[in-house]
Amino acid sequence: MVSQARASEHEHGHGHGPHIVPVATYLLVFAALMLGTFMTVWAAGNDFGALNTVVALGIAVTKATLVILFFMHVKYSPRLTQLWVAAAFAFLTLLIGGIVNDYYSPGLDGKLHPASISRE
Numbered sequence: 001m002v003s004q005a006r007a008s009e010h011e012h013g014h015g016h017g018p019h020i021v022p023v024a025t026y027l028l029v030f031a032a033l034m035l036g037t038f039m040t041v042w043a044a045g046n047d048f049g050a051l052n053t054v055v056a057l058g059i060a061v062t063k064a065t066l067v068i069l070f071f072m073h074v075k076y077s078p079r080l081t082q083l084w085v086a087a088a089f090a091f092l093t094l095l096i097g098g099i100v101n102d103y104y105s106p107g108l109d110g111k112l113h114p115a116s117i118s119r120e
Helices: 001-009 023-044 050-070 079-103
Strands: none
Touching: 023 050, 050 079
């Protein structure tokens, strides 16, 4: 009976031990994050015009993806965990997109205007 339960767990992907990540992988990810940090500092000192936000978000998203995949072990997690993380990341993208859309909306000058109320 116990052997059938273990066989069933093995077929469904459960019962496996923790995934062991080589130290070299962590060192490479650390080096990439340090490079990203230097790129962030470099980008902060340069003016890219209208692309300032795009460059900053590109670097930040790349660094966040590395942290999520390797240090949070999502790369080695079950598919359902990966799906939830992807859904959360997509939702965050929608929220940021909505904020950016609102901020850059036509006619938005950053000043609060009183509502136009007509009394008849």
